[in-house]
Amino acid sequence: MAVVLGPNRYGKAETRVVRVAREGEVHHLKDCTVSIALSGAMEAVHLAGDNAAVLPTDSQKNTVYAFAREHGIGEIEEFALLLARHFVDSQQAVHHARVAIDEHAWVRRGPHSFVRDGTEVRTCLVHHDRDGTSSVVSGLRDLVLLNSTGSEFHGFATDRYTTLAPATDRVLATAVTAGWRHAGPGTGSSADSYASSYADSYTGARECLLEAFAGTHSLSLQQTLYAMGRRVLERRPELCEVRLALPNRHHFLVDLAPFGLDNPGEVYYAADRPYGLIEGTVLDDAAPPAGPAWD
Incomplete structure (x- = not known):
């Protein structure tokens, strides 16, 4: 019997990020949970413990926070595509990125006051490949x-x-x-x-x-x-x-x-x-x- 490595991926799951966009007295709120999974040329880490191709999941978490500051968070599909393309383009070993985002809704009660809007969650799931192909699934739960x-x-x-x-x-x-x-x-x-x-x-x-x-x-x-x-x-x-x-x-x-x-x-x-x-x-x-x- 031959034992081989099958499909695999790794990443940082459920990074919570809240972005407050301050426009004078009026603030805008984005509250999201971001999950990232990367795959590609990762055989060495599994078979030999060689971490050279592995971007730490802590770095992935930090990227979410940095991008929220540098780019803001508009539509979650756009933010997910931005992250997915970044990981594929910046890491030679990463051939495919999967980014899933849940957006937690808040209702405005004043210029800078909000109340959580029930249990409904807006969702998106983005895949991006090294050849530039992307897919986007939006939704809710x-x-x-x-x-x-x-x-x-x-x-x-x-x-x-x-x-x-x-x-x-x-x-x-x-x-x-x-x-x-x-x-x-x-x-x-x-x-x-x-x-x-x-x-x-x-x-x-x-x-x-x-x-x-x-x-x-x-x-x-x-x-x-x-x-x-x-x-x-x-x-x-x-x-x-x-x-x-x-x-x-x-x-x-x-x-x-x-x-x-x-x-x-x-x-x-x-x-x-x-x-x-x-x-x-x-x-x-x-x-x-x-x-x-x-x-």
């Missing part, structure tokens, strides 16, 4: 949605263990994790203009998700997932693929009969686990191959 009616679930398969009753009117709730792949950038920085504005793209895609969730009379969460992904691709031509993970946050009617009370669909127990998890991809069939974009 923990976007909590609920329809109090307009949802059904019946006609499903049954077996000897099925106890679930068919439902013609139920609460449909979920915490959306979504990612959408940009058809650009492709090769080189000039392709970045294809996405035109990551901020506009993010706002538009998010609104499409909200509209489709609210506007779909759902016969299953799978049907809703497809409607959400389809709406994004129909409205946002700069995007070519949407991946969604929708946990079914079950709401069960509470039996109030022991207390002499009826319950005409008004009082529910919100269960946190176990839950159904619906995952799926919706894509333009003419989309370029995803490559490592989602990894």
Whole structure:
């Protein structure tokens, strides 16, 4: 049996960086978690303990902070591309860089006062290769949605263990994790203009998700997932693929009969686990191959 080194990468995970842009009395806040992974000609460090090709993960962390100061943090996709290109261009042994950024939202309450905006997190994942090819996946997680009616679930398969009753009117709730792949950038920085504005793209895609969730009379969460992904691709031509993970946050009617009370669909127990998890991809069939974009 021959033992060989397989795919590998290393980097600094979850560097927290907060950037305050001070414009007189009005301040702007960016709160991000940055994770970096580098790969390339790293065989020697694994096989012989030779660290010559290894840029310390502490240096990667410091780069995040220095770039936040020197370049600021605008759209997280742009900051991720800046970092990824830097590591590939500056380190001969690095052939591929992966940068993932979570942005934690704050709502302005004054010129320099902010309140944390719930649990929703904006996300991006960037890959950049030595040949200049980049891929960008934007998205979000923990976007909590609920329809109090307009949802059904019946006609499903049954077996000897099925106890679930068919439902013609139920609460449909979920915490959306979504990612959408940009058809650009492709090769080189000039392709970045294809996405035109990551901020506009993010706002538009998010609104499409909200509209489709609210506007779909759902016969299953799978049907809703497809409607959400389809709406994004129909409205946002700069995007070519949407991946969604929708946990079914079950709401069960509470039996109030022991207390002499009826319950005409008004009082529910919100269960946190176990839950159904619906995952799926919706894509333009003419989309370029995803490559490592989602990894």
